[in-house]
Amino acid sequence: MNGNTWQPGAKDPMRFLGGYPPEVLDQVRELASAGRLGDHLARRYPQRHAVQTDRALYDYATELKQEYLRSAPPLHKVGFDATLDSAHKALGLHTAISRVQGGKLKAKKEIRVASLFKDAPPEFLRMIVVHELSHLKESDHNKAFYRLCEHMEPRYHQLEFDTRLWLAWRELDRAAKA
Numbered sequence: 438m439n440g441n442t443w444q445p446g447a448k449d450p451m452r453f454l455g456g457y458p459p460e461v462l463d464q465v466r467e468l469a470s471a472g473r474l475g476d477h478l479a480r481r482y483p484q485r486h487a488v489q490t491d492r493a494l495y496d497y498a499t500e501l502k503q504e505y506l507r508s509a510p511p512l513h514k515v516g517f518d519a520t521l522d523s524a525h526k527a528l529g530l531h532t533a534i535s536r537v538q539g540g541k542l543k544a545k546k547e548i549r550v551a552s553l554f555k556d557a558p559p560e561f562l563r564m565i566v567v568h569e570l571s572h573l574k575e576s577d578h579n580k581a582f583y584r585l586c587e588h589m590e591p592r593y594h595q596l597e598f599d600t601r602l603w604l605a606w607r608e609l610d611r612a613a614k615a
């Protein structure tokens with residue numbers, strides 16, 4: 438957060454964009470109220486990806502990890518999670534689950550991605566997986582964390598913003614059609 442005082446409500450679609458400068462949020466509101474947000478996103482991100490199963494997501498994440506983060510701890514589990522809806526934490530959960538194994542406590546690295554990303558542009562899936570993989574090395578959203586994200590995906594910051602925009606648009610669109 439950048440110290441601005443705007444506090445979005447729990448159901449406000451704009452909550453996904455909390456922390457961005459007020460003038461950026463005003464532009465988004467303008468696009469949205471003109472009904473142009475969907476077109477704006479569709480023009481820039483016309484594609485959809487084919488990663489639709491936990492197995493495919495595991496392979497996708499493992500490939501990225503092999504390419505950029507070989508030294509990070511191994512991934513034990515990767516999957517889509519339908520309970521992680523946009524109302525909760527659509528940007529994914531990275532969990533280290535502690536389990537006792539053969540008398541030893543072992544932290545298991547697990548990546549869960551909200552199922553709604555099955556229908557996302559490929560760029561947004563990549564952004565979310567890059568984000569979660571970076572958490573294998575850095576648990577906080579600090580400078581080192583974002584350096585890792587940008588190492589894996591140079592457009593990381595733009596993609597995170599656009600992913601948040603897309604999440605907001607999905608809710609605005611649903612509300613408009615209701």
Ligand SMILES: [Zn+2]
Pocket residue numbers: 568572578
């Ligand atoms: Zn995070």
